[in-house]
Amino acid sequence: MIRLLPVLLAVTLAAGCSAAGDEGGGETGTGGTGPITFATGRDTTAYLQPLLDRWNQAHPAEKVTLLELPEAADEQRAQIAANLQAQSSRYDVIGLDVVWTAEFAENGWIIPLERGLFPLDRFLPPVVETAVYKNKLWAVPYTSNAGLLYYRTDLVKKPPRTWAELRDQARQITKKHNIGGYAGQFLAYEGLTVNFSEAVQSAGGQLVSRDGTEVTFDPAKGEIALDFLFQGLREEWIPKESLSFKEEESRLAFQEGRLAFARNWPHAYGPAKAELGRKLGVTRLPGLDGPGSSTLGGINLGVSAFSKNQHTAQQFIRYFTSLENERRVLTEGSFPPVWTELYDDPALIKRFPYLPVLKESILAAKPRPVSANYNQLSLVIASSVAKALGTPSTESADDVAASIKSELEEIIRTQ
Template identity: 85%
Template structure:
């Protein structure tokens, strides 16, 4: 899930205030059992409630109530932060965007979990990494995600593996046909941070170290990543529309036949199949010298530090992330699961042909920069890249990359 740059300031205004109907911070502790609430983003597929009903039928004294937060990730985070800063026990289980783990752990809003309670060795390893901070497990992976390159098989016989191949094929198609070459998400929001992070990773670089304590962005790698985007816009094979696109706009443009290539998440596969049939496929994102590295997305489940029923909350997470339910996450919710073996299931692959490529992409993917001040980190990255892309013919990629590194170092020093 992605968050717009305009982070909702209600977090600051609501700090210390409870939501109507909240109880104050009551007794907490890992041994508590009783009814719990599951706070997560709005269920747009209606697949969650049947899973909750199965738990409730088996646990009448520990029923779970779904508390749907807004669909937009920044608004979800705003409500969660306001609740947790008020030390309210209204939320028990939290559905966190994978980039929030460090922040919530660092602030003491969630509790560390015992690794042995969960079959983490059967999960995709990079997905597990998103739930770990400073050597401790703070959440349990529930869904995953990785960016994919969508391409028209009726126009491109062999998918590109490098940026140079993507450029050449996109330019070739646009010369012959009245459609765009490559589109991605370059609007000034979280999607831009994702795209830049993927470009840096795909050039062999890294923005922050593993625990977010040091800026490791090599200005040369930053320049290469910026040049990839800036050059594409200058030459026209990256569409100008990308500067206004989020995921939904990209999805529509591709499935309506207006693009040869598009970067998007797996959720765009089904609608594209309905519109384009067999005239498209997906592959890993290209990189500087070969297949690139995507950014990891997804949702992790954590237990509020202020929950009165933390034992029930952890047992519910065990149930909710079980193999049986993870299969339903895919088949009924159309979300990428976290269990490795589901990506190798022949029946599921027949139904979801993108699974093998998605597995490769997740295994090669990396989290967005890990930081307790992730929101500030993301703001700096996206604002810096926006400056470069606003005038790609005149801005210096070297200067923008150096300035970005300096601003990021200031954030890390003060956290």
């Protein structure tokens, strides 16, 4: 594969030079070639550097340097935002959580990109939508994400499709084997917003309209979602230690045998498979009356408005999101790729049996609101739910749900 790289890059560059403009109109930053810095979340799989090395070997005058940001999305955003607010040119290519598109575009922190430079028609459609704001392409999908339910096949005969089935199985396993039944990401951060959003969606509700202009949250649906979590904590099949869990804590608890079920992103599959082998099972998240709805996640790649080498940055993104590199994203990083055809590849399905379930989950997932004030919305949800879960005996689910609706409406009114 390495020997084919110069040919691939030559085709890439030629295609980029003849690409059509962005259908949304507006200027694009195309000038500047030279060394660039790629700022993204910490790589826990060690697969990124070899991909960067291949680029650097073919582009000695346009080398890319990896700058690893904190693991948590909230901390990444804070660091990136501080850099861009200062109009620093330190970052060129930026790994952006899919929920940041509107905020970064609205603030002028990233540049619009030419659609014709990238094979968007071969990407999963819901994933492409996360990179578009006001009819312009502001980033390129790099990885997708949808929450999955991991379970122990040696403890679970048939994976649950509903919350009631999950509760019954988790309670029995907790009592019989003295381990935790189920956990997600319940610390007060973006992960809790995601988990609560998924619970609301899986109960048939929605928090905010797709365009972020209207609060569509039905407190009755929110009460159902909260009761599911409250009940688990009261009955102790959701262990209280999970109130401090982020992704890594829940992953470790599951693969170390301390949980029978765990909600997590697909990147947890590789380490869990290595630890548990045939004891690992993966299915869609359960819901109130059947399979639930995940929150659509993932990372898109944007170009800093303050980069001095924006042409190189765009060509690097085109290389980095190519079909062969996206294959490596899956095979070497255990992250969900964005190319649709990879989910239907028999060889990949044999190696990663969860791919059909993951594709189904991504296509059925719901994106978070497209809002320049998304960070405020998320903070309200995470802090309110965390407070309620930490003190379930003093706050009722209906009071918490009503409070969340009121605070969300206040944010939407003032944006």
